[in-house]
Amino acid sequence: MNIVVCVKQVPDTATERKLRSDDKTLDRDAADGVINELCEYAVEEALLLKEAHGGEVTVLTMGPDKASDTIRKALAMGADKAVHLVDDALHGSDALGTSHAMAQALKKIGFDLVILGSESTDARTGVLAAMLAERLGVPQLTFAKKVEVGKGTITVQRVTDYGYDKVEASLPAVVSVVEKINEPRYPSFKGIMAAKKKPVEKLGVADAGIDASQVGLANSWSEVVDFAAAPPRAAGTIVKDEGDGGAKAAEFLASKKFV
Amino acid sequence: MSEVLVLVEHVEGQIKKVTLELLTLARRLGAPSAVWTGPGYSAEARAKLAEHGAEKIYVADSADITDYVVAPKVDLLAQLVSSASPAAVLVAATAEAKEIAGRLAVRTDSGVLTDVVGIEEGLVADQSIFGGGVNVRARVTKGLPIIAVRPNASPVEAAAGAGAEEQVSVAVSDASKTARVVERVKEEKGARPELTEAAIVVSGGRGVGSAENFSIIEKLADSLGAAVGASRAATDAGWYPHQFQVGQTGKTVSPQLYIAAGISGAIQHRAGMQTAKTIVAINKDPEAPIFELADFGVVGDLNQVVPQLTEEIAKRT
Numbered sequence: 001m002n003i004v005v006c007v008k009q010v011p012d013t014a015t016e017r018k019l020r021s022d023d024k025t026l027d028r029d030a031a032d033g034v035i036n037e038l039c040e041y042a043v044e045e046a047l048l049l050k051e052a053h054g055g056e057v058t059v060l061t062m063g064p065d066k067a068s069d070t071i072r073k074a075l076a077m078g079a080d081k082a083v084h085l086v087d088d089a090l091h092g093s094d095a096l097g098t099s100h101a102m103a104q105a106l107k108k109i110g111f112d113l114v115i116l117g118s119e120s121t122d123a124r125t126g127v128l129a130a131m132l133a134e135r136l137g138v139p140q141l142t143f144a145k146k147v148e149v150g151k152g153t154i155t156v157q158r159v160t161d162y163g164y165d166k167v168e169a170s171l172p173a174v175v176s177v178v179e180k181i182n183e184p185r186y187p188s189f190k191g192i193m194a195a196k197k198k199p200v201e202k203l204g205v206a207d208a209g210i211d212a213s214q215v216g217l218a219n220s221w222s223e224v225v226d227f228a229a230a231p232p233r234a235a236g237t238i239v240k241d242e243g244d245g246g247a248k249a250a251e252f253l254a255s256k257k258f259v
Numbered sequence: 260m261s262e263v264l265v266l267v268e269h270v271e272g273q274i275k276k277v278t279l280e281l282l283t284l285a286r287r288l289g290a291p292s293a294v295w296t297g298p299g300y301s302a303e304a305r306a307k308l309a310e311h312g313a314e315k316i317y318v319a320d321s322a323d324i325t326d327y328v329v330a331p332k333v334d335l336l337a338q339l340v341s342s343a344s345p346a347a348v349l350v351a352a353t354a355e356a357k358e359i360a361g362r363l364a365v366r367t368d369s370g371v372l373t374d375v376v377g378i379e380e381g382l383v384a385d386q387s388i389f390g391g392g393v394n395v396r397a398r399v400t401k402g403l404p405i406i407a408v409r410p411n412a413s414p415v416e417a418a419a420g421a422g423a424e425e426q427v428s429v430a431v432s433d434a435s436k437t438a439r440v441v442e443r444v445k446e447e448k449g450a451r452p453e454l455t456e457a458a459i460v461v462s463g464g465r466g467v468g469s470a471e472n473f474s475i476i477e478k479l480a481d482s483l484g485a486a487v488g489a490s491r492a493a494t495d496a497g498w499y500p501h502q503f504q505v506g507q508t509g510k511t512v513s514p515q516l517y518i519a520a521g522i523s524g525a526i527q528h529r530a531g532m533q534t535a536k537t538i539v540a541i542n543k544d545p546e547a548p549i550f551e552l553a554d555f556g557v558v559g560d561l562n563q564v565v566p567q568l569t570e571e572i573a574k575r576t
């Protein structure tokens with residue numbers, strides 16, 4: 001089975017994240033770049049499926065040169081090879097532009113299964129997997145907490161507000177995963193060493209068959225008008241429980257008319 | 260006045276509050292047209308939509324629409340976008356409706372904005388990003404604005420609309436019938452309000468200590484008519500089901516009141532609750548970052564404080 005796992009480098013959520021004042025895009029230099037956490041679960045699921053059914057796992061990312069760190073992480077976990085979409089023309093692409101670029105790259109690579117994390121910690125739109133299914137014309141099996149692959153078929157448990165839906169489809173398909181699905185492995189020393197020798201193909205806009213009029217900040221379908229740091233919350237009242245903490249909290253709730 | 264399509268969220272015919280919030284918002288942007296999908300439509304549902312300003316109600320209540328993941332609803336909305344030429348499409352910023360919005364944007368060559376907390380003149384949308392750290396104003400610049408609005412972000416105001424009903428037969432394409440829902444498994448916990456809809460949310464974290472002990476969180480929630488949430492530490496430990504997880508990789512909630520018990524307040528959690536109007540924190544560690552957000556905090560053992568709070572609330576109500 002030919003599995004492509006899409007990964008994204010995001011600013012570390014433990015550091016202060018910013019937008020750039022010049023073009024209002026994510027400031028990638030302000031914070032350390034790390035692999036988006038849910039992408040690790042996507043990589044793990046791809047590896048588990050490969051271990052069970054055979055085949056090959058290709059990592060696909062789109063991002064600047066430094067996103068190669070994220071590729072290496074996925075390769076160190078055990079993926080076989082990688083494709084890095086890297087081109088200044090891609091900078092500032094919105095979800096529509098990104099989904100066009102990724103879909104073109106996926107068509108070029110070829111796949112039985114595409115796996116993604118269900119959302120990234122930076123933009124948090126949670127729409128990319130659905131958009132890829134739309135653009136590629138394949139079944140959408142998103143927010144999966146369990147994936148089972150049969151002969152040319154796939155079944156997932158899709159998380160819902162009330163529990164989950166059991167969803168069936170034929171391959172090829174697009175799957176996105178939530179963190180309940182598995183426990184991502186840590187790269188071993190051997191894995192880290194091996195990753196250095198694994199092939200990484202760099203593709204630009206033209207190489208991947210991407211329509212340049214569909215990507216980049218200037219061609220986005222939306223724009224940031226302006227932005228500002230959120231005003232800090234006013235300092236609250238903190239009390240130490242001396243046997244009456246619950247009663248004091250109830251008084252506070254009463255003063256705010258919640259009880 | 261142009262129509263503004265509002266995708267109705269309902270659970271087996273019961274309309275969710277966010278739909279009424281969207282209709283209230285839509286009235287400022289044009290003539291609201293509610294779009295009903297799947298079984299459960301009733302005279303009662305029609306009345307509720309009309310009372311909140313729906314001028315038209317498009318009804319597509321065949322099972323075809325809900326038997327397959329997301330795509331049939333995109334077919335329906337794309338068909339209505341083409342026939343009604345609306346000024347905008349509003350959906351709730353739930354996981355599924357955002358996916359519908361995303362696919363509709365691709366289908367109609369339009370822009371999409373997600374997790375919007377307000378809409379200003381000229382369809383400029385307010386967004387709160389980076390876990391509530393930055394406020395952004397954004398707008399769609401190409402095609403039709405498709406906007407996913409967070410539940411609880413805007414008020415509900417009643418205002419009568421005509422509520423003219425129009426049955427829509429949607430041609431669900433074969434391509435949209437590829438991911439079939441074969442079973443719906445309900446893991447609901449009691450009759451509490453839904454997490455993203457609730458005016459009050461009571462969440463428990465690592466400090467709760469066990470699945471059994473979540474009962475003290477549930478008792479407090481029930482005394483306030485609140486939903487129960489859980490931090491990632493608690494759902495990872497298996498103490499509470501995953502769909503109740505609040506945070507970066509779970510649900511984002513903006514209730515009037517959020518009570519965090521035994522939750523330290525790491526960014527993972529804060530990203531999901533920072534926009535709550537009032538925050539109360541109970542934690543035994545005075546250094547816990549949750550206290551930086553709290554309007555009222557109690558440093559103490561939640562096993563003492565939470566039951567006492569529940570008891571005091573019972574006395575007052």
